[in-house]
Amino acid sequence: MTDLLRLEGLKKYFPILNAWKRRTGWLRALDDVSLTVERGEILGVVGESGCGKSTLGKTVMGIHPPTGGRIIFEGNDITDLKPHESRELRRDLQYTYQDPGASLDPRWKIGRSLDEPLVIHTDLNRAARKERVREILAAVGLPEGHLDLYPHEISGGQQRRVGLARILTLQPSLVVLDEPTSGLDVSVQATILNLFLDLQKQFDLTYVFISHDLSVVRMICDRVAVMYLGKVVELGETEAVFSSPRHPYTRSLLSAIPMIGERRITEDFWLEGEPPDPGNLPSGCRFRTRCPLAEAQCAEVSPPLVDHGSGHADACLLSERAG
Amino acid sequence: MGDELLKVTDLQVGFSTEGGLARVLDHVNFSIDTGEIVGLVGESGCGKTTLARSILGVLPKNSARIGSGEIRFQGRNLLAEDEATLATEVRGRQITFVPQDPFSSFNPVFTIGAQIEELMKWKSPAIEAGARVGRYSRTRRKEDRERVMELLRTVQLPDPAAILAKYPHEVSGGQRQRLMIAMALLPEPRLIIADEPTTALDVTIQAQILKLLRRLATDLGVSVLFTTHDLGTAYEICDRITVMYAGQEVESAPSDEFFAAPAHPYTVRLLQSLPSRDRGITGIPGSIPGLIAPPPGCRFHPRCDLATAECSATRPGITEVGANHLVRCYHPETTTEAAP
Known part of the structure; x- marks a missing residue:
């Protein structure tokens, strides 16, 4: 190795x-x-x-x-x-914080939080970004409906999944x-x-x-x-x-x-x-x-x-x- | 087992919220014998935590709704007593509390010594029953001071006199928890409620604190109600373990039997969720139900493999599957599965 x-x-x-x-x-x-x-x-x-x-x-x-x-x-x-x-x-090289609830913006829906890294780091257009976010969300085992929820509406375990999804969007x-x-x-x-x-x-x-x-x-x-x-x-x-x-x-x-x-x-x-x-x-x-x-x-x-x-x-x- | 110190029967507690009444405790039965360490x-x-707080009588007044049931402590029903009697005779005297986070339980602007002295002024065992407290006489102050020093040595704090002069931020987390245990023991209570006392501590410090708590409880004959989410720590110090799920107690058994032959499906799944090398990682599918509209009957039935129609109709009664081993399930697992 x-x-x-x-x-x-x-x-x-x-x-x-x-x-x-x-x-x-x-x-x-x-x-x-x-x-x-x-x-x-x-x-x-x-x-x-x-x-x-x-x-x-x-x-x-x-x-x-x-x-x-x-x-x-x-x-x-x-x-x-x-x-x-x-x-x-x-x-x-990515980092997940200890408390995923605190690292998600409370005023942003989950979908926007997941989209942001792609806006910053890639040249993908809106449709491609949406596609990527969907793939990742499925990979971490969250239903698609969660894209329209705010961080406080989901449980601690789910927040962790979102934190992980956010990192994985950039591969x-x-x-x-x-x-x-x-x-x-x-x-x-x-x-x-x-x-x-x-x-x-x-x-x-x-x-x-x-x-x-x-x-x-x-x-x-x-x-x-x-x-x-x-x-x-x-x-x-x-x-x-x-x-x-x-x-x-x-x-x-x-x-x-x-x-x-x-x-x-x-x-x-x-x-x-x-x-x-x-x-x-x-x-x-x-x-x-x-x-x-x-x-x-x-x-x-x-x-x-x-x-x-x-x-x-x-x-x-x-x-x-x-x- | 010794005589019964505390008995909670059919306790029902709810909290009124914007969404309606959250049924946090649903007809809970629970008991502690004298000198016993019970893990919740x-x-x-x-x-x-709600159960621990209702025993202590410190539920938030505005939102908590006690529906039915009684809490008998040494024969008296704590729910029927008036607030003043509870405050002078029971809370802080007969029943004391060790919090989860020792830092937020100290006042940061007073020295530790001043805070312990304040405690002793009101809660010292030297106060005779029924006496009015207001003046802290010099003789009693001196007696109490000796008592404090002795107990600080018992909880293995280095240099007790120096620690009393310090402010809470100047001592480490482990020492703060030792101080909390000392403060809980100073009024010479019959029952200590320890609410996740080691969750905020490192494993090596946790081991020291558990060892201390176990030894003191045995030496002084105090009963301990030890709430925890960690089955490992419960195994370390408890004589008997009661498991709760979504506001219902599901199983209660002596520690050894609990780990060797768990009977309730939830307990079995919970024990299997513990990381272990030979079994891999298994969780419990689904999630904990909301308490505003909980599932009827046994609240575990939506996640249970063995659930049948009667599980969702009425809550199972208490069955005794072994000596002192109580379970509330229609389909207790009788086959003794190998515990980890």
Whole structure:
């Protein structure tokens, strides 16, 4: 398979300002993130809130200009594109927001919202645009009558379908899905996930699937990247990461998922404390303050992401011994 | 099981809306024993929050219409009591509440300490029954302060004295939820209503909070009504689980039996919707009915594979399919399907 997207040492720092707008420090939302997304795969990005997973998606999209590093999409460096150049690119690289209800204009009917991307990006005439909108609407499983409804008249699951339809009208190659199932009930979530998989086959899509829900990620992703405070701490095939996690953080994250019919986490969950303030990170490994295995060397060296063969990489100095 | 602490019988609650009366609770039966953690599970809009709020007596006065039924708490019917008695004796004293979003439940302009002190002024267990509260005497203030510090240590908050001096935005989400649990426990209640207390939290923090809630409830002998849409969290801490669908309770069973042998078709489908590797992804076709003109009889019948004519005529009564395992369905699934 070929690389569709490659990130090389991507950094995004946000300034922390005091009351007088003087910078008092940097919030390192993304710190030296390198990974690749292959054509046709679903890459899951998981982590707790504040770990930088949404910033990753938004930086790739160009919503946030990166502080350092390079983004290579389809072989071209897209890190510092001028606005008119990036407009071309937007057709191939699309992003869905966490809350589709908020990203649809409440005063526009669904039909108009779906038509707009085509007006901006294509030279199609009105009839051809209408035809395209209809095709897409059928593909995401919405009745045609919905074109004349306003966003508040449809349910959350349907709003998500509209959000997805809006992106697919342009036939992108890479879609960044930011928390696509948060706020949905399980029975609706299941139908939406099936839709993602169907559309992926139908339109030949590649997804970056950003989520905090590990059980969903396990279901649909080919590979998964686990993030903690701006760093990728583990990266590998989904099955490998879930069945034999190497990084202590991944292990604690997995042990925190409630699993029906198995040992209850309320009986043996061991991770204590909360993530440190991202504006004031500990030295060395960022997980060491909560890590049960931490040693003196963890405070000195920030462990790099090392591949131990078979594409399963982790960033822990002690992973060899622990694994 | 212990004695019955709370019993809701045939409760009917509606909300008047522009489109007519929305029948949010349709003859709901529900009970909690002393010291039991009961999960109230259902999808959004199924009425679980409305049920929790009617027990607490905080339904919006202008629009809520309580049709029939009674809520018996320690033998007294809460719906028949007058507002003043409820406010001084029950709400915040005997029954307390842990909200879904701990941030919006704190006042941002007062310190956490000031807000906890205000709570203790009115709701402290040191207040004798029937006494008029108005002055907060120095001796009681001192006693309460010790009680607060002790409980903050029990909920594993680091450095309680420093936290009391902070403002709500200065503490993290997990700590705010710990504070909320502490505040719910301070009046030494008999029942805590926890309305989706971990939905806004990350999984690792959720695991810590669930562990804490479970331990405290067992140690202090408090009953917990735990509403959630997540069957996984319900599995973690509940002794018994009640499932609601579109304003009707459909099944109630002890936790182990609930997951091993669900009887109601809706419960079975709901469990199958959970992501799992060996089964793939299955949803429930159709969508939740509107509550203004809900389907007659069992409200699940339009989406149910097993539905027959009688399902749409009258609502099935309660049948007991196992020990303490109640189901309201004409066609309960008796074949024990393998649970996930």
